[in-house]
Amino acid sequence: MLTLPPLSLYIHYPWCVKKCPYCDFNSHEGEDRNGYIEALLKDLDKDLKYVQGRSIHSIFIGGGTPSLMSAEELSELFIGLQSRLSFDQNIEITLETNPGTFEIEKFKAFKDVGINRLSIGVQSFQDHHLSALGRIHSAKEASKACTFAGQIFDNFNIDLMHGLE
Numbered sequence: 001m002l003t004l005p006p007l008s009l010y011i012h013y014p015w016c017v018k019k020c021p022y023c024d025f026n027s028h029e030g031e032d033r034n035g036y037i038e039a040l041l042k043d044l045d046k047d048l049k050y051v052q053g054r055s056i057h058s059i060f061i062g063g064g065t066p067s068l069m070s071a072e073e074l075s076e077l078f079i080g081l082q083s084r085l086s087f088d089q090n091i092e093i094t095l096e097t098n099p100g101t102f103e104i105e106k107f108k109a110f111k112d113v114g115i116n117r118l119s120i121g122v123q124s125f126q127d128h129h130l131s132a133l134g135r136i137h138s139a140k141e142a143s144k145a146c147t148f149a150g151q152i153f154d155n156f157n158i159d160l161m162h163g164l165e
Contacts, residue, residue: 006057006088011040011077013066017100021134027064037073041080048084056081057088060096060119067097071109078114092155094119099145100137107152118149118156129164 013036016027059081061074074095081087094117095110107118122142124130130139137145149156 004054006055007051008058008060009056009081009085011059011061011066013061013063013069015068016063016065017068017098017136018134025062025064037077037080040077041084044081044084051085055086055088056091058092058094060094062096062119064096065098065101066095067101067106067110071106071113074110074115075113092117096121097145097149098135098137099142100135102141102145102148104148104152107148111152116153116155118153120145120149120156120158122146122158123161124164126164129161132164133161 012026014026014028015033016023016029019027019029061069078093093115095115096119097107098121102120120142122145123133123135125139125142127139130137130142146156146158
């Protein structure tokens, strides 16, 4: 019998503090987010028959700005996912973050509920680039977010744009 490979799961969180002018992703400012996790889980329920018997080895929560979520919302999401899916013992769970939403206590709470990798949307360490890109953070905030991420998480990446002038 054919052994099926493990799965990766992408979860999209479409809300942002401010929509960046270069962003082509489905993202929105300030709309009502109530009921989103419940809707995600209901949507997943429709497709469970296609993934039965396969474990999840990575989850990437992107957006938007998923770091706008609370640790409680992430916990609710993970409880719902684990009741439906099998997680690998060493699952990697990544949360995409914006340096402009980085709060050290909140990010410690993210780690406590299961996030074990951050993807930090720095884009640039130059304030004039960040301003031109419409980003909500400064170069100093980006640097600070990276420092704190290294203190809290064993694994993180930063997104940088190349060729900005």
